[in-house]
Amino acid sequence: MNARALPLYATIAIFLIAYVICYLQFPAMLSTRVIGNLLTDNAYLGIVAVGMTVVILSGGIDLSVGSVIAFSGVFIAVLLRDTGLHPLIVFALLLGVTTAFGAAMGGLIHGLAMPPFIVTLAGMFLARGAAYMLTIDSVPIDHPFYDLLQDAYYRMPGGGRFTLIGVLMLLSVAAGMLLAHRTRFGTSVFALGGGEHTARLMGVAVGRTTVLIYAFSGFMAGLSGIVFSIYTGSGYPLATVGTELTAIATVVIGGTILTGGSGYVFGTLIGVLTMGLIQTYIVFDGSLSSWWTKIVIGVLLLLFILLQKGLLMIGQRQQGGLT
Amino acid sequence: MLLTTRKLTKTFPGTVALDGVSFGLEAGEVHALLGENGAGKSTLIKCLTGVYSRDAGEIELEGRPISPASTHEAQELGIGTVYQEVNLLPNLTVAENLTFGRQPTRFGMVSGRKMRQAAAEMLSGYGLDHVNVSRELGTYSVAVQQIVAIARAVALSGKVLILDEPTASLDARETETLFDVVRGLRERGLGIVFISHFLDQVFDLSDRLTVLRNGRHIVTAKTSEMQRLDLIHHMLGHELEEAEDRRSRREAGAERLRFTGLGRRGKVEPFDLAVREGEVIGLAGLLGSGRTETADILFGRTPADRGEATDSEGSVDLSSPRAAIAEGFGYAPEDRKTDGIIADLSIRENIALALQARRGWSKPIPRQEQRALADEYIRRLDIRTSDAEKAVGELSGGNQQKVVLARWLAMNPRFLILDEPTRGIDVGAHAEILKLIGELTGQGMSILLISSEFDELIAASDRVIVVRDRRHVSELVGDEIETGRIIKSIAAHDTAEGAAP
Numbered sequence: 001m002n003a004r005a006l007p008l009y010a011t012i013a014i015f016l017i018a019y020v021i022c023y024l025q026f027p028a029m030l031s032t033r034v035i036g037n038l039l040t041d042n043a044y045l046g047i048v049a050v051g052m053t054v055v056i057l058s059g060g061i062d063l064s065v066g067s068v069i070a071f072s073g074v075f076i077a078v079l080l081r082d083t084g085l086h087p088l089i090v091f092a093l094l095l096g097v098t099t100a101f102g103a104a105m106g107g108l109i110h111g112l113a114m115p116p117f118i119v120t121l122a123g124m125f126l127a128r129g130a131a132y133m134l135t136i137d138s139v140p141i142d143h144p145f146y147d148l149l150q151d152a153y154y155r156m157p158g159g160g161r162f163t164l165i166g167v168l169m170l171l172s173v174a175a176g177m178l179l180a181h182r183t184r185f186g187t188s189v190f191a192l193g194g195g196e197h198t199a200r201l202m203g204v205a206v207g208r209t210t211v212l213i214y215a216f217s218g219f220m221a222g223l224s225g226i227v228f229s230i231y232t233g234s235g236y237p238l239a240t241v242g243t244e245l246t247a248i249a250t251v252v253i254g255g256t257i258l259t260g261g262s263g264y265v266f267g268t269l270i271g272v273l274t275m276g277l278i279q280t281y282i283v284f285d286g287s288l289s290s291w292w293t294k295i296v297i298g299v300l301l302l303l304f305i306l307l308q309k310g311l312l313m314i315g316q317r318q319q320g321g322l323t
Numbered sequence: 324m325l326l327t328t329r330k331l332t333k334t335f336p337g338t339v340a341l342d343g344v345s346f347g348l349e350a351g352e353v354h355a356l357l358g359e360n361g362a363g364k365s366t367l368i369k370c371l372t373g374v375y376s377r378d379a380g381e382i383e384l385e386g387r388p389i390s391p392a393s394t395h396e397a398q399e400l401g402i403g404t405v406y407q408e409v410n411l412l413p414n415l416t417v418a419e420n421l422t423f424g425r426q427p428t429r430f431g432m433v434s435g436r437k438m439r440q441a442a443a444e445m446l447s448g449y450g451l452d453h454v455n456v457s458r459e460l461g462t463y464s465v466a467v468q469q470i471v472a473i474a475r476a477v478a479l480s481g482k483v484l485i486l487d488e489p490t491a492s493l494d495a496r497e498t499e500t501l502f503d504v505v506r507g508l509r510e511r512g513l514g515i516v517f518i519s520h521f522l523d524q525v526f527d528l529s530d531r532l533t534v535l536r537n538g539r540h541i542v543t544a545k546t547s548e549m550q551r552l553d554l555i556h557h558m559l560g561h562e563l564e565e566a567e568d569r570r571s572r573r574e575a576g577a578e579r580l581r582f583t584g585l586g587r588r589g590k591v592e593p594f595d596l597a598v599r600e601g602e603v604i605g606l607a608g609l610l611g612s613g614r615t616e617t618a619d620i621l622f623g624r625t626p627a628d629r630g631e632a633t634d635s636e637g638s639v640d641l642s643s644p645r646a647a648i649a650e651g652f653g654y655a656p657e658d659r660k661t662d663g664i665i666a667d668l669s670i671r672e673n674i675a676l677a678l679q680a681r682r683g684w685s686k687p688i689p690r691q692e693q694r695a696l697a698d699e700y701i702r703r704l705d706i707r708t709s710d711a712e713k714a715v716g717e718l719s720g721g722n723q724q725k726v727v728l729a730r731w732l733a734m735n736p737r738f739l740i741l742d743e744p745t746r747g748i749d750v751g752a753h754a755e756i757l758k759l760i761g762e763l764t765g766q767g768m769s770i771l772l773i774s775s776e777f778d779e780l781i782a783a784s785d786r787v788i789v790v791r792d793r794r795h796v797s798e799l800v801g802d803e804i805e806t807g808r809i810i811k812s813i814a815a816h817d818t819a820e821g822a823a824p
Contacts, residue, residue, distance in 0.1 A: 004414075004459060182432045187419055194412035201410050203395060203424040261414035 032160025072225020102218020193260025721752025
């Protein structure tokens with residue numbers, strides 16, 4: 001069996017086992033309502049995590065995404081309040097801004113040979129600051145088109161709502177899977193994660209690839225911001241604080257190795273759903289503090305890091321054995 | 324001629340790395356490129372593959388002048404290189420590595436089936452039919468990775484293949500597999516430049532050979548017409564003619580340490596070595612013959628995977644440098660700048676380092692004590708510096724070496740390994756370090772001296788062990804220690820011949 005896929009299988013197994021346990025305790029957990037909500041509630045996280053997966057696969061990190069989501073919400077809310085622009089035009093503007101923002105960070109990372117950690121940390125403060133510049137209040141979004149978006153869903157048998165933003169997330173994951181695993185760009189991303197020096201020798205356009213990776217992450221953060229604004233119906237500069245770290249956690253739980261070069265976009269989806277499942281369980285239980293989500297995520301993260309380290313060691317021992 | 328260089332010259336600040344080298348490679352031949360450290364082999368290769376741009380001279384490929392500005396350009400022209408360290412990505416599949424940059428696509432998506440097909444075609448004829456191209460490259464042995472790298476280079480370039488020490492981390496069987504591949508490529512009409520430190524392999528594989536020394540072309544000849552002894556003379560050059568004066572050898576002391584059957588797969592064949600009190604054991608051999616590898620094993624840097632080390636009190640733990648230090652071992656490695664000193668720390672800190680490590684970090688050595696220690700060694704070893712707080716990186720090479728020595732002397736080790744202690748340092752410091760070796764053994768310390776300068780080995784050693792192709796092939800004692808003998812041992816075809824009196 002492919003050792004690198006083991007974390008993915010482990011994630012899937014853990015998710016299924018957790019779901020079975022939840023189901024045994026609360027049979028209602030297997031309804032389409034819960035599944036629909038699982039997708040809807042975590043749509044913004046799933047979308048941004050797809051971007052993060054690509055970044056981490058390349059051996060980088062993007063700490064700015066949480067702030068970019070908050071900025072996006074405020075940007076949309078303020079523009080819809082103060083101008084007569086149609087939301088679709090605002091969306092296009094926003095995606096242009098966040099993609100350019102990501103591309104600029106990628107350019108700095110490559111051009112100045114700076115660690116992504118520092119550059120995107122600066123980006124995180126910048127985007128959060130820009131959100132505050134626009135407004136310090138929570139701005140409600142009141143637009144007929146938004147009502148339309150919020151009410152767009154397919155009623156599944158059993159009453160569950162398969163919402164537009166849930167669909168958007170699944171589409172994002174599918175697009176991310178194609179991009180990472182089936183394109184030349186994706187192979188370049190894996191190559192960068194395997195080692196920049198070697199990647200360069202093999203003919204990867206390192207600069208262009210780096211810029212594209214962070215531009216993609218910026219685009220996904222913008223898209224996630226749009227989804228989040230549809231989900232909450234408002235823009236608030238203090239929203240989604242720490243979401244970048246949650247996204248990183250879901251990527252790692254999804255089986256992607258934090259040092260890059262190995263992982264699966266599909267795993268990230270499972271990571272996001274696992275996280276959502278824990279939250280749903282806490283809601284069903286009713287007596288648990290929501291902080292338990294964080295504790296369980298922490299434990300899961302630790303478990304996966306240990307699992308990956310163990311697999312890495314086994315892999316190294318195997319090397320030389322096969323001829 | 325497939326590839327020709329004429330009067331190729333490349334200078335770096337302070338050194339002439341290539342001095343008017345002319346070199347010719349025919350299609351359908353394996354041409355070995357030989358030389359010791361600093362001979363200019365890698366500079367020549369880097370000029371050919373576009374890593375360096377030459378200062379003067381011409382390069383012609385199939386009669387047309389070329390001047391590649393990057394490895395990529397050289398590849399396009401037809402010159403592919405495979406390095407000792409495989410320059411492929413272990414986290415990608417074999418197929419992805421082979422087709423990288425030219426993956427077959429359909430509607431913008433990489434077609435996995437076509438890619439695997441293309442990869443399988445590229446690999447056919449290399450005897451790798453058992454390799455599953457959908458698996459990650461990293462799951463295969465270095466030998467397979469090496470052959471995959473060759474397959475990629477041949478498919479991409481297809482005229483000239485440069486193999487830079489491809490066998491350095493392969494065992495005998497893997498090497499043979501690789502050679503079969505290389506012979507197959509020769510049949511197909513490629514020109515192959517083969518760089519190796521293993522003379523047996525050179526004689527085994529190459530059709531012609533070229534020796535460089537100090538950036539100059541020394542000789543090009545048919546391998547079958549070259550005698551081993553002559554070859555080594557060509558490689559080592561002037562050192563041989565120098566008369567050597569030898570230190571008076573003392574009576575050997577009591578046995579201190581015994582290493583039995585120590586070795587490591589792919590590094591050094593198992594060897595026996597007994598170390599007596601106050602003795603200097605010289606280790607002679609060509610570059611890459613197993614000298615440094617022996618030292619690394621004795622100091623636990625690459626721990627032995629077989630054999631044992633004992634002293635009068637029983638077993639000696641050499642599983643890590645830390646354990647070796649605790650056993651009273653010291654090691655001044657060959658690459659002083661990366662392995663010996665910590666350039667940004669002061670002389671005082673560098674000297675106190677090993678002593679502190681042995682005491683444990685919970686018991687810091689008081690600053691005053693460190694200072695006294697540093698001042699003492701600055702005086703004793705005559706380290707030229709304004710004061711003990713100067714960063715070691717600012718000192719000259721010889722003085723850096725003295726700081727490394729001081730670090731170990733402060734621990735008063737019983738066994739000190741010195742790998743090329745005089746490389747790159749001036750003549751004065753050179754003599755001082757040799758004198759110091761004499762003083763230390765007078766106090767009962769045992770020393771293993773590795774050096775590529777035979778006169779230095781002859782002057783300082785009580786015994787000389789000769790290593791060749793990762794094996795300890797012979798031991799010379801007393802009057803046997805002379806240049807001619809050492810050369811003969813290095814050149815000998817097999818152990819018996821080398822050890823014969």
